[in-house]
Amino acid sequence: MLAFQEYKKTPERHMQDEIELPDSYVLLNCRLIDGISDESRDKMWISVAEGKISRIGSMDALGSESSGRRIDVEGRTVMPGLIDCHVHLVYGGFRNMEDAIRCPVETAVINASLHAWIMLQAGYTAVREVGCIGNTSVAVRDAIRQGKIQGPRVVASGRPIGTTGGPADILPPHWESTGGRLVVDGVEGFRKAIRRQIKEGVDNIKILASGVEVNPTCWTWMTTISQEELSAAVEEAHRWGKTVAIHAQSYDSVKFALRAGADTIEHGTRLDDESIAMLKASPSILVPTLCTLYSVLELGATLNLGQKQREEMATNESLWVESIRSAHRAGVSIAAGGDIGNRYKHGTNARELELLTKIGMTPMEAIHAATSTAARVLRMADQIGSLDEGRFADLLVVDGDPTEDLAILQDKTKLKLVIKEGQVVAGTASPHRGGGGWLTKKA
Ligand SMILES: [Zn+2]
Known part of the structure; x- marks a missing residue:
């Protein structure tokens, strides 16, 4: 309900009508955080053509790089x-799982479409x-791809x-358990369930192991699954070319998952030296979802x-x-996932980055967890998650320096432009709202 009221009063939903960028343009005077480097770089330019990043360079060597409109972002x-590697599109506003699974599929589709739009507004x-x-998530993924609704790129489970x-x-026990979950x-049983999910068009398989x-x-x-079941499940999913995310909060479930060859470990609530060593030696990525924990502690x-x-x-x-x-200290790959939709609201996903700094990450490491490492989780590292020539121009133009103050990324007034595939999809730099002088000025 809250989300709906937010939707009604948020004028950014018309942003795409207010700011239209040409097919090719150059952003000048950028402080560039490229998603991979340890340092940001000042006084850079980045050019975009037909939805992709075409070139990146230093302002000292701008030369004739002006194939299209020049926009001076004035050091932003x-x-x-x-x-975000761990979201639930349909949940939101449910107090518990019982409420959530009573939600009809029709309502779930509406919720998921709205939540997808809200997360896009949040960068x-x-x-x-x-x-x-x-x-639901496959339907919403496809509707976004087809331009029927607005939202982030969705990898669906x-x-x-x-x-x-x-x-x-x-x-x-006296109810038949169908519908919401398998x-x-x-x-x-696992092989059949996975094949059925693949038939429904998912990109990733989610298995609950604890x-x-x-x-x-x-x-x-x-630990709620046997090693035999989990190994067979991962083998089945991989044979069909799908990644596997495993909900693992017990000690054994993490080890079972890693022995099975899981692509990601979700939550990782209980890790010991052995599982951390296994994580370090495997290509698996840990998605700690600290928001899962703190949302219950804070909002319980x-x-x-x-x-x-509680x-x-x-x-x-x-x-x-x-x-x-300990996993971070040992050098385990960690990606950001907020588990958003459970208790924290959609659009507050960047809270996870702040929580990752509480366990010892630097702000830049937390940003990498939500950009290049996250793109590896989505199997899209060659397309998104870093600023490089040939990648999709999925960009944020932000007021201030998030490596100094990560909270900026949770403040929508600081998100001046959210650009997806070269086009403005959200942001507060609207000239109609007195905020976009720099955007319309001739650079
Ligand atoms: Zn979850």
């Missing part, structure tokens, strides 16, 4: 569009969706797959969340923080 930061030009109701009694199995058992705090009977320290009372959920997160806090801190 230009950086890759942000990427997120790509997301990996890791669990929805019905086949569809329904999460888990075992009987596991986190996916949330309905009371509850299966045994090697053949308990979750929102399930009333299944705790995060429990306000939202009147369940007692089990107690469990209170127990998990020190384990979770220490696990991720």
Whole structure:
């Protein structure tokens, strides 16, 4: 409901009508954060042609680089569009899982479309969706691709797959568990569920390998799948060319997932030396979702969340923080994912970057976690997540320096332009709102 009111009163939704950029243009005087380098670079220019970055250079060597309009961004930061590796498009405004799974698919589609639009306004030009109701995320992904609605690029997982009694199995025993999630058992059960998801058009498979705090009977320290099931599931998904994200909050579930060859470990609440060494030695990427933890700790009372959920997160806090801190210290690849849609609202995804600095990341490392490393998770590192020639021009023009103050990325008034594939899709630099003098000035 809140989100809808926000939608009605937010004028940026017409931004695409207000600011139209030509097919080719050059942004001048940029402070460039390229998504890969450790330092930002001042006094740079970046040229865009037909939706892609065509060239990047220093202002000293601008020369005749003017194939198109010149726009002086006056020293503002230009950086890759942000990427969230762990979002739920359909959730939002639900107090618990019971409420969420009662949501009809029709409502879920509307929620997902709205949330996709809100995240784009917040500077997120790509997301990996890791669990929805019905086949919503595939439909929303395709509608965005076709230009029917506005939103980030979506890598879709569809329904999460888990075992009987596991986190996916949330309905009371006397109800038949269908619809929202796929509850299966045994090697053949997992193979069939994965093939079914592939038939529905997903890009990634989400498997639940441990308990979750929102399930009333299944705790995060429990491992809810066998090694045999998980290895077969990952093998099946990989054979079809799909990546696999594994919800793993128990010690064993992380090891099972890594032995199976998982592409990403979601949450990683309980890591020991052995699993950190395994992570370090594997190509798997850790997606810690610290927002999952802090959203319960912060909003537990306000939202009147369940007692089990709150107690469990209170127990998990020190384990979770220490696990991720140790993994970072050991040099494990970490990507940002906010688990947004559970308790924190869509559009607050950049909160995760701030939380990553609490476990020891520098602001620049946190930015990399939400740009180039996140693009690796989406298997799109050659297309997005860094500023380089030939990449899509998914860019943010930001007031201030996020490496000095990461909170800037959560302040929509500082997001002057959100550019997706070369075109302005959001931002507050509208000339109609008295903010875009620099945008219309002849450079
Ligand atoms: Zn999640």
